[in-house]
Amino acid sequence: xxxxxxxxxxxxxxxxxxxxxxxxxxxxxxxxxxxxxxxxxxxxxxxxxxxxxxxxxxxxxxxxxxxxxxxxxxxxxxxxxxxxxxxxxxxxxxxxxxxxxxxxxxxxxxxxxxxxxxxxxxxxxxxxxxxxxx
Numbered sequence: 001x002x003x004x005x006x007x008x009x010x011x012x013x014x015x016x017x018x019x020x021x022x023x024x025x026x027x028x029x030x031x032x033x034x035x036x037x038x039x040x041x042x043x044x045x046x047x048x049x050x051x052x053x054x055x056x057x058x059x060x061x062x063x064x065x066x067x068x069x070x071x072x073x074x075x076x077x078x079x080x081x082x083x084x085x086x087x088x089x090x091x092x093x094x095x096x097x098x099x100x101x102x103x104x105x106x107x108x109x110x111x112x113x114x115x116x117x118x119x120x121x122x123x124x125x126x127x128x129x130x131x132x133x134x
Contacts, residue, residue, distance in 0.1 A: 015042075018035030018036075019033070020043060059092075060104045063099060064099050069095055069100045087117055088113070089113065091114060
């Protein structure tokens, strides 16, 4: 939910005019959100989308094996930022024990470009049957 160098949580705070504190001492971690009632609800929803606990119905999703996570992220998040910059799509990667799931948001053209770039990463392939979109 934090994103690379906190960019995701900062974006949510700016977009919703809220203050968000993450408590990593509990499992799962807890988010404390301060702001107006509607702003807090919007921030909560965006956090749930970022963690993929609530599906963004406008996004497409791809699953990759665990060994692909490092290749997708790149050093310090450089590869995923590069894919976002090149495609224009927004990518949201969530790790699981068995691999990762990447949410792709943007125009149909941006999403398609991001899928191609993700599919071209190293020797890793998309988990069969993992793609779905609206």
